[in-house]
Amino acid sequence: xxxxxxxxxxxxxxxxxxxxxxxxxxxxxxxxxxxxxxxxxxxxxxxxxxxxxxxxxxxxxxxxxxxxxxxxxxxxxxxxxxxxxxxxxxxxxxxxxxxxxxxxxxxxxxxxxxxxxxxxxxxxxxxxxxxxxxxxxxxxxxxxxxxxxxxxxxxxxxxxxxxxxxxxxxxxxxxxxxxxxxxxxxxxxxxxxxxxxxxxxxxxxxxxxxxxxxxxxxxxxxxxxxxxxxxxxxxxxxxxxxxxxxxxxxxxxxxxxxxxxxxxxxxxxxxxxxxxxxxxxxxxxxxxxxxxxxxxxxxxxxxxxxxxxxxxxxxxxxxxxxxxxxxxxxxxxxxxxxxxxxxxxxxxxxxxxxxxxxxxxxxxxxxxxxxxxxxxxxxxxxxxxxxxxxxxxxxxxxxxxxxxxxxxxxxxxxxxxxxxxxxxxxxxxxxxxxxxxxxxxxxxxxxxxxxxxxxxxxxxxxxxxxxxxxxxxxxxxxxxxxxxxxxxxxxxxxxxxxxxxxxxxxxxxxxxxxxxxxxxxxxxxxxxxxxxxxxxxxxxxxxxxxxxxxxxxxxxxxxxxxxxxxxxxxxxxxxxxxxxxxxxxxxxxxxxxxxx
Amino acid sequence: xxxxxxxxxxxxxxxxxxxxxxxxxxxxxxxxxxxxxxxxxxxxxxxxxxxxxxxxxxxxxxxxxxxxxxxxxxxxxxxxxxxxxxxxxxxxxxxxxxxxxxxxxxxxxxxxxxxxxxxxxxxxxxxxx
Numbered sequence: 101x102x103x104x105x106x107x108x109x110x111x112x113x114x115x116x117x118x119x120x121x122x123x124x125x126x127x128x129x130x131x132x133x134x135x136x137x138x139x140x141x142x143x144x145x146x147x148x149x150x151x152x153x154x155x156x157x158x159x160x161x162x163x164x165x166x167x168x169x170x171x172x173x174x175x176x177x178x179x180x181x182x183x184x185x186x187x188x189x190x191x192x193x194x195x196x197x198x199x200x201x202x203x204x205x206x207x208x209x210x211x212x213x214x215x216x217x218x219x220x221x222x223x224x225x226x227x228x229x230x231x232x233x234x235x236x237x238x239x240x241x242x243x244x245x246x247x248x249x250x251x252x253x254x255x256x257x258x259x260x261x262x263x264x265x266x267x268x269x270x271x272x273x274x275x276x277x278x279x280x281x282x283x284x285x286x287x288x289x290x291x292x293x294x295x296x297x298x299x300x301x302x303x304x305x306x307x308x309x310x311x312x313x314x315x316x317x318x319x320x321x322x323x324x325x326x327x328x329x330x331x332x333x334x335x336x337x338x339x340x341x342x343x344x345x346x347x348x349x350x351x352x353x354x355x356x357x358x359x360x361x362x363x364x365x366x367x368x369x370x371x372x373x374x375x376x377x378x379x380x381x382x383x384x385x386x387x388x389x390x391x392x393x394x395x396x397x398x399x400x401x402x403x404x405x406x407x408x409x410x411x412x413x414x415x416x417x418x419x420x421x422x423x424x425x426x427x428x429x430x431x432x433x434x435x436x437x438x439x440x441x442x443x444x445x446x447x448x449x450x451x452x453x454x455x456x457x458x459x460x461x462x463x464x465x466x467x468x469x470x471x472x473x474x475x476x477x478x479x480x481x482x483x484x485x486x487x488x489x490x491x492x493x494x495x496x497x498x499x500x501x502x503x504x505x506x507x508x509x510x511x512x513x514x515x516x517x518x519x520x521x522x523x524x525x526x527x528x529x530x531x532x533x534x535x536x537x538x539x540x541x542x543x544x545x546x547x548x549x550x551x552x553x554x555x556x557x558x559x560x561x562x563x564x565x566x567x568x569x570x571x572x573x574x575x576x577x578x579x580x581x582x583x584x585x586x587x588x589x590x591x592x593x594x595x596x597x598x599x600x601x602x603x604x605x606x607x608x609x610x611x612x613x614x615x616x617x618x619x620x621x622x623x624x625x626x627x628x629x630x631x632x633x634x635x636x637x638x639x640x641x642x643x644x645x646x647x648x649x650x651x652x653x654x655x656x657x658x659x660x661x662x663x664x665x666x667x668x669x670x671x672x673x674x675x676x677x678x679x680x681x682x683x684x685x686x687x688x689x690x691x692x693x694x695x696x
Numbered sequence: 697x698x699x700x701x702x703x704x705x706x707x708x709x710x711x712x713x714x715x716x717x718x719x720x721x722x723x724x725x726x727x728x729x730x731x732x733x734x735x736x737x738x739x740x741x742x743x744x745x746x747x748x749x750x751x752x753x754x755x756x757x758x759x760x761x762x763x764x765x766x767x768x769x770x771x772x773x774x775x776x777x778x779x780x781x782x783x784x785x786x787x788x789x790x791x792x793x794x795x796x797x798x799x800x801x802x803x804x805x806x807x808x809x810x811x812x813x814x815x816x817x818x819x820x821x822x823x824x825x
Contacts, residue, residue: 116776146747146787153751155786160754163717217753467753 161209168208172626175537176201176489179497179630182529187500193492200489207482208625210474211255215353218471219253221462222450223357227364229458236306240299242453243361247295247385248288249446250354257287257348258438258483259491259629267636269413272337272646273406274397276413279341282400289396290345293389294354301381302362311380311613312604318387319597325394330590334406335397339589340648342393346386347651348628350620355382355543379613382620386655435487439480447472482625490629498637498647501526502584506642526584527577533631534576534654538569543621551614558673559614559666567665568618568658575657576631579650583639589649596656603663611666618662619655702804702818706768707797710775713741714782714790715756725781726764729774735763744788755788765800 131139148156183189191197231239251257260279269276278286304314326342329335362381454460462468505522517525538544548561582592604612631650639647710731712722716738723734738760745755766774771794783789812818 111772116780143747145749146744148748148751148787152787155783156748156751156754156788159718466750470750470753 164209164213165205168205168212171540171624172201172205172208174540175533175626175630176493178533178536179493183497183500186525186529187503189500189503191493192496196488197493197496198489200485200487200492202489203481203485204489204626205485207478207480207485208255209478211478211482212352214471214473214475214478215356216471218468218473218475219353219357219447219450220360221464221468221471222447222454223360225460225462226450226453226458227360227362229460230361230453231365231367234457238457239365240302242457243298243302243358243365244295245449246361247298247354247358248291249449250357251291251294251349252287253353253442253446253479254349254351255353255442255479255482255486255625256351256628257290258442258486259632260286260345260348267646269410272334273409273413274334274400275337275341275646277400277404277409278338278393278397281409281412282396285396286345286393289392290349290389293345293387293392294349294358294385296392297381297384297388298358298362301358301384302365304380305362306365310609311383311616312609314380314384315387315604315612315616316601318384318391319601322387322391322394323594323597325391325398326590326593329394329397330588332401335401336588336590337646338393338397339593340646340652342390342397343589343593343652343655344632344648344650345393346390347619347655348632349389350382350386351625351628354385355620358385379617383613383616386620435480435483438483439476442479443472443476486629490626491633494630494633495637495640498634498639499641500637501529501634502638502641523584526580530580531573531577533573533634534657535569535573537627537630538572538622538658539565541622541624541627543624544568544618547614547618547621554610554614555669559611559669563665563669564614564618564662567661568622571618571658571661572622572654573657574661575654576650578657579635579653580638582649582653583635583642583644583647586642586644589652592649593652593656596653596660600656600659600663603660603667607663607666608670611663611670615659615662615666618658622654622658701801702809704800704802704804705798707800708766708768708771709795709797710762710764710766710771710778710792711795712762712764712778712782712784712790712792713739713759714762714784715788716758716760717756718782718790719760719762722762722778722782723764725777726762726774729777730770731764731766731774733764737761737763743791748788752788759790765797768796 128141130141133139180191183191226242230242234242260283267276267279300314303309304311326339329339329342358381454462504517504525505519544565545561548564551559551564552561578592581587582589604616607615628651631654632648635647635650637647638644710726714722719734719736723736726734738758740757741759742757745752745757748755762778764774764778775792775794778792779785782792784792809818
């Protein structure tokens with residue numbers, strides 16, 4: 101016997117129950133006031149069940165959390181595995197470091213979200229409106245002040261303070277002074293450099309000038325001042341720090357905020373319609389701070405003597421040994437103060453510009469306030485993670501890697517490998533660290549897409565990403581070799597930048613813009629502290645005067661490698677074009693021959 | 697010979713507006729339920745976000761609009777799969793709807809067409825019916 105079932109019934113069982121509701125029953129009915137006019141409808145706020153809140157928040161928090169995990173974890177795992185497997189050393193304080201890394205992830209997550217919700221609305225509003233409302237000098241002044249403000253808010257800048265304590269005062273007094281008593285001034289000088297870069301970069305957008313003369317004009321005095329400092333034995337020690345400062349500045353706060361203002365000005369000015377708008381500020385913002393810091397060093401050498409600095413440092417350390425440090429100098433207090441000091445002045449400045457110059461308000465004051473709270477909280481948590489996670493881990497692996505080829509105190513069985521093999525291992529470690537960290541940088545991917553569009557596909561995205569990553573890899577390798585063999589940083593910086601300038605002279609404008617900017621995008625808030633701490637640990641283990649300069653090398657590397665790739669790409673492109681034209685001419689000639 | 701194009705009938709359009717980044721999972725679900733393809737465009741939208749108070753920050757203003765063309769037979773299955781994949785029962789996640797399409801046209805493989813002709817499931821319609 102067959103049983104007959106309606107197909108529709110089967111579908112209803114298999115499918116999902118549907119409850120049909122008329123939308124007419126849900127939409128509000130018009131309400132009239134006393135005079136019979138329709139009252140404008142105002143939607144009431146929704147009340148959510150706890151389950152809904154969870155469903156709403158879990159993708160929101162999850163996506164942002166995993167973004168940061170992806171940027172932090174591979175590097176950390178690489179360092180830890182290298183230490184355990186190749187160097188056969190346990191990670192000391194592993195729980196502190198794990199907690200610190202967790203703090204870095206959470207802090208970055210909060211900070212990035214806060215940046216997007218709390219600071220970017222200001223930047224967008226100011227970038228759009230300011231150039232239309234105010235005369236150019238006022239706009240440029242605000243761009244300059246903004247450059248200073250964003251430098252203080254840059255998360256990686258805290259790394260300078262974190263690593264400063266490890267410098268030996270008697271061997272590099274001025275370096276010690278810059279990183280300890282003068283940190284505020286140091287950051288201010290870096291900020292002034294970024295501000296100047298913002299102003300000049302914006303003017304460049306506005307008039308559509310070529311970047312090349314700006315590069316020469318920024319580099320020549322910087323290199324000259326470097327040579328001057330190098331000849332003074334006490335000042336020579338600050339060269340590494342000065343060149344590293346350029347790499348520290350161009351992070352997740354500076355780039356979007358300064359760029360949005362610059363692009364706004366350029367589009368309001370009318371002439372900046374070129375597709376290259378937006379490039380160049382990053383370049384200048386990584387060159388001018390070097391000049392500013394070198395200048396500060398020269399000033400420092402004029403006002404104090406090395407002996408005075410050493411004396412001051414000794415009395416300070418004697419005092420701190422005796423007295424209990426105040427609450428704002430110990431862990432939670434110092435980071436909380438640092439977090440507020442980074443964000444609050446910038447926000448007050450942006451707010452004053454909005455109210456006094458633009459005379460407007462933000463639409464979503466509640467959400468902006470929430471964003472600012474997140475930014476401050478994120479900065480505080482990140483700073484804690486910076487000192488206990490990134491700086492600690494980087495310093496540890498930096499101080500252990502030399503054990504591969506040297507006999508170090510405190511490392512059992514060192515040297516772990518034969519001298520040559522150990523050296524190769526240390527070099528491979530440095531290269532992979534630079535290559536891998538750069539490959540994973542999200543900003544580089546974005547730059548790659550821009551470049552591919554800009555060159556109509558001649559310069560592929562992957563080509564750029566690999567060119568930059570290889571450049572950074574060799575840069576970090578060179579930086580590490582410099583510390584091992586105690587090479588003067590000037591011997592690397594000077595030929596490096598002279599080569600870069602020579603390549604700049606022969607390259608086309610697009611490639612120059614891309615190459616010089618690519619150096620800035622590679623150094624994010626995770627890479628900078630790790631590499632800085634690693635270099636200092638490395639230098640400390642080898643007894644070098646300072647461990648700076650690795651980041652500086654990591655900036656030159658990609659500039660040279662991208663310029664070289666650019667030369668290669670455009671030569672290949674030209675040859676292909678030439679081949680196509682000759683082919684076309686041949687075909688044409690043939691066709692004419694037939695017709696004739 | 698007179699020109700001939702193949703026109704599909706019994707076609708529906710499912711449109712789904714969700715937060716930016718959510719489209720991939722929904723499209724995967726739609727394809728697993730039998731949808732042949734999907735189009736995504738970017739947009740901005742408001743609605744529930746403004747009514748959530750401080751929780752509104754969890755809802756992106758940037759949206760993705762997914763458009764999926766399905767047969768009327770598939771329509772409910774794909775619709776349900778997309779609804780579940782997009783967790784549209786959570787406030788702020790998005791909205792979706794089905795519209796009936798009068799006709800659609802695209803590439804139909806020759807062998808499919810011949811099979812349909814052989815079983816008498818295609819018909820000729822003059823240009824002005």
